[in-house]
Amino acid sequence: MTEKALPAESAKTQTYIVFVVAGTSYAVPSHQVQHMEMVERVTPVPNAPRSVEGVVFSRGQVVPVINLRARFGFERTTINQRARLLVIQHGNRTVGLLTDEAREFITIADGSIQPPGDAIGNLSGGYLDGVATLGQRIVLILNIREVVESTPVAAA
């Protein structure tokens, strides 16, 4: 019922928000990002999964914060002025992704995104949707479902 035929050309490009984790550029489709905010203080949650930094209030809602550095297996660093929280809507869940920085809003043509090769897939543990080549740059497209749903939940 909801599958209204989209005009053919609108399927060709999508806008993305680019963010950096441990020196690597990643991108998420902008329509999945509710908003971005600076990170002031994240309240730790006792006995939460390792990659969960804690919780924050975002627009009145209690939102878990996944530290992508920890999630991708890098060292944690102290949160500074450049750090950004990407608040993501995934299904009926709202989850914050803690990134080192996020400043860019770009348009990527579907054609310039290739499936992650085996080598790259291994690098990031399978949570990539693809690899976009933009001139000299390489941007990894994040698979949000994988990042959110495969983060181990809190032990009860």
Place this chain on the structure above:
Amino acid sequence: MSDRDPQFESSFMDDYFAEADEHLLAIRRCLLMLDAAQGADVPPAVLEELFRSCHSLKGISAMVELREAELLAHHMESGLRAIRQGDVALDGGNLDTLLAGANALEAVIVAKRQGVPVPSEELAIAALGALASSQVAVRRPPADAPDSIGNARGWTVTFVPSPELVARGVKVDTIRARLLEFGKIRSVTPRVQAGGGISFEFDVESGDEASLSALRTDGVSYESLPLPVSPAQADAAAAGGDPSTSPRAWEVASGAPGNFVRVDLTRLDDLMRVAGDLVVTRSRLEDTLRRVERHVPAREFRSLQEHDSLMERQLRDLREGIMRVRLVPVGEVFRRMPFVVRDLARDSGKRVQLEITGQGTEIDKFLIERMMDPILHLVRNAVGHGIETVERRVAAGKPPDGTIRLSASTVGESVIIEIADDGAGIDIAAIAQRAPAKGIRTEEGVLDSRVLLDIICASGFSTRDEADRISGRGVGMDVVRGTVQELGGTLEVATEPGRGTTFTITLPLTLAVIDAIIAHIGDQIFAVPQSAIQEIIEVDPGSLRSLEQNELLTYRGRALPIVRLGRLFHISAAARPRLHAIVVGTGLSAVGLLVDRVAGHREIVVKTIADPLIRVDGVSGATELGDGKLVLILDVAALSRSVRERRRAGERALV
């Protein structure tokens, strides 16, 4: 925007489910009344309301394309029409067919709501079909000539405009013109629908049902008025000019809900959230006031303070006002219980009377919705496990009819719901036998009721060898207790051999705002609900005694188990000469939660933690203390439970 459509659709379905619920409730209530009347002298108003509810349910089910529900409602309607016209008697068998139909309808709608495959209800439909068509075999009134004016009847014809219809050129004027082709329009009334849309209700006189039926594809539904009207009556009504002067039977039966509005719960939540934000803003203002005190002339400052405290009172009133709007009578949940009990009693061959009191007791809408399944389960248990068979009751010198009392009352800020039966009581010996692994000692059949509850609430526990049809579906006792605790309530059980069992549920009146104690552990801050706190004591760390895995504090001549929250939560904190213990629970279940220091009392707005990533044991929610930072609220019940479990595990290890 294409992403709006699912949202629109889901709110549309929400409206449907809400409305379907009302009709299902009405159908059940009417069927129960008919059952009580046992066919003798059936009040026409009841039959009328029943008919109308089925009809409406058919209409809205067709709109959401829930074909199975539409079909079932249609057959219910046909059966009822036959009964209403006196073609079919309303005897016990037919009533059961209708009840089965109502059950099937509910099953279909529930399945749709839960997103599981909709069951096929062919049996119920076939039975209803047989009921409706039995009139043909028995006695058929002389065949009507459909378009003879002499046989004109009154109809209520409802037209619901939609963009789709407008696109096809079908508007209210079109319908009016078409109706005039084969009938007489006595009045037209625009009506605002539950979802906010508008509909038009035509009061029509016509003998041509076939033509009416042809209009169905154009957003038209219709039902016949209770009695055939003679042209003279029609004229009289027309002359009166006001159709409302001749109220229909069902209007009398269903009461006049004119002073009520139906509000989406999320809108109230939004309002409550705004009020909660105001509380936070005001506490920031208060902090600021305190800081600027010495810079402001004393008189001016006093005036500021007065405004501030006035605002605090007004905010409290505002919050209470919103809270009151959220309160609904528990009767909404209780109303369906007679139906459940009747069904189960019949299936199990028991005789059960259900006594309901305190339907008017009010409780937060959110709470009572969550409590629906647990209450249902306890009532089912009372019929299935509690009440004995007639033979056993008579043999025990009891009246053959068992009694289940369902009651609700308000005590302070709590609502107490009791489910009591006068059955055999819980067989404690059997329980103890079934649960030897639990390390429970029963001394001469005496079992602490709290321990008993722990056993029967253990997941997967059942005293029956196999789950039977009555109690073996839906949620289990573990889920019942889990839900109650999740909502900040408690569950208790009292049982007496041969006399019966009583389950008592105590729930908070509402959830949103509570008083709390603010506690510090290392550099972290937590809020502890004040309702759970017995007292707060200062502790010299040197006075704590270690005993196996546990630390104890001698306090008022007793050993009080201590939980170091810092250790439990892995928070590093410098050693301090004095600590605070927050004592929660009473008697044997009292526990001291050890924190670095307690920093005063605050009124906090509770926000729930929904995401599984951050739902950890010992934390029940989050709040904001006015500086924008999030503070976790401790789940005191879970914390003290974990201590007791650890202690029990320790005892077991010793055995």
